[in-house]
Amino acid sequence: MRFDVISIFPEYLAPLELSLIGKARRDGLLDLRLHDLRTFTTDRHRTVDDTPYGGGAGMVMKPEPWAAALEAVLAGDSKATDARRPVLIVPSPAGEVFTQAVAHELAEEDHLVFACGRYEGIDERVLDWARDSYIVRPMSLGDYVLNGGEVAVLAMVEAIGRLLPGVVGNPESLVEESHADGLLEYPVYTKPSSWRGRNVPDVLLSGNHGKIARFRRDEQLRRTASRRPDLLDVLDTTGLTKAERATLGELGFDVVDGRLVRRDPDPQP
Numbered sequence: 001m002r003f004d005v006i007s008i009f010p011e012y013l014a015p016l017e018l019s020l021i022g023k024a025r026r027d028g029l030l031d032l033r034l035h036d037l038r039t040f041t042t043d044r045h046r047t048v049d050d051t052p053y054g055g056g057a058g059m060v061m062k063p064e065p066w067a068a069a070l071e072a073v074l075a076g077d078s079k080a081t082d083a084r085r086p087v088l089i090v091p092s093p094a095g096e097v098f099t100q101a102v103a104h105e106l107a108e109e110d111h112l113v114f115a116c117g118r119y120e121g122i123d124e125r126v127l128d129w130a131r132d133s134y135i136v137r138p139m140s141l142g143d144y145v146l147n148g149g150e151v152a153v154l155a156m157v158e159a160i161g162r163l164l165p166g167v168v169g170n171p172e173s174l175v176e177e178s179h180a181d182g183l184l185e186y187p188v189y190t191k192p193s194s195w196r197g198r199n200v201p202d203v204l205l206s207g208n209h210g211k212i213a214r215f216r217r218d219e220q221l222r223r224t225a226s227r228r229p230d231l232l233d234v235l236d237t238t239g240l241t242k243a244e245r246a247t248l249g250e251l252g253f254d255v256v257d258g259r260l261v262r263r264d265p266d267p268q269p
C-alpha cells in the first residue's frame with residue numbers, strides 16, 4: 001500500500017521509521033513517502049500562508065503550493081485512474097471522526113495521501129478542486145484541537161498500517177482488541193499472580209476456558225458501560241447471549257427492539 005504525506009514539517013513524521021510501521025516499510029509492505037510542501041512554492045520566501053478573506057484570527061494555507069504538491073503526488077501514481085482515485089485525507093478537527101471502522105475501510109485502498117494543514121487550515125477551494133482526481137475525506141481524531149495535522153497522521157497511519165497483511169506478527173491480536181467488536185478490551189494480567197497485595201482474578205488461573213471467556217466478556221461489557229456507554233447505544237444486539245443480556249441488565253441496559261436502551265436510573269413515581 002502506498003502512503004504519501006505532505007507537510008511543512010516532514011521531520012514531524014520521523015517516528016514512522018520506528019517499531020512495527022518502520023519495520024513494515026523496510027519489509028516493503030508499506031511504501032510511505034514524505035513531501036515538504038515548501039518545495040512546491042515558487043517565491044523567494046517559500047510562502048505557504050496568507051491572511052484570511054473576510055478577516056479573523058490566524059493565517060490560511062495558500063492554494064498554489066497545495067495544488068502543485070497534489071499534482072506531483074498524482075503524477076507519481078501510475079495506477080491512479082478515474083475509477084480508482086487515491087484517497088486524500090485532510091486532517092481537521094472539522095472532519096468526520098476517524099474510527100476503527102474507518103481504519104478498516106481505508107486499509108482496503110491502494111493509495112492514501114495525507115494533506116497536513118497548519119494554521120487555520122487550507123483554502124477550501126483546494127479540497128473542491130482535488131475532488132476531480134481524489135476521493136477527499138476530511139478526518140478528525142476526536143473533539144479537541146491540535147496545532148496541525150501531523151500528529152493526527154501519525155495516529156491514522158499507525159491505525160491503518162497495522163491492519164495491512166503481515167504488519168502485525170500475530171493477526172489473532174487484531175481480533176480481541178478494543179473496538180474490534182464494538183466493545184472495549186477486557187483487562188489483562190501477567191505474572192506474578194500476587195503483587196503488592198493484589199491478586200489476579202482467580203478465574204484466570206482456573207484453566208477453565210469457558211469460564212475465562214465468560215469472565216472476559218463480562219469485563220468488556222462492564223468497562224464499556226462505565227467508560228463508553230455511547231458504544232452500547234449503537235451495539236448490534238443480535239449476537240448477544242442470554243448471559244450477556246443478563247450482565248447488561250445488571251448494568252442498567254435492556255434490549256428493546258434490537259437496541260440497547262439505558263434504563264431510567266431513578267424513575268418518577
Ligand code: 6GU
Pocket residue numbers: 090091092093095139140141142143144145146147148149152
Ligand atoms: Cl485530524 N487535526 C487537527 N488539527 N486537530 C484535530 C484533529 C485533526 N483531530 C482532532 N483534533
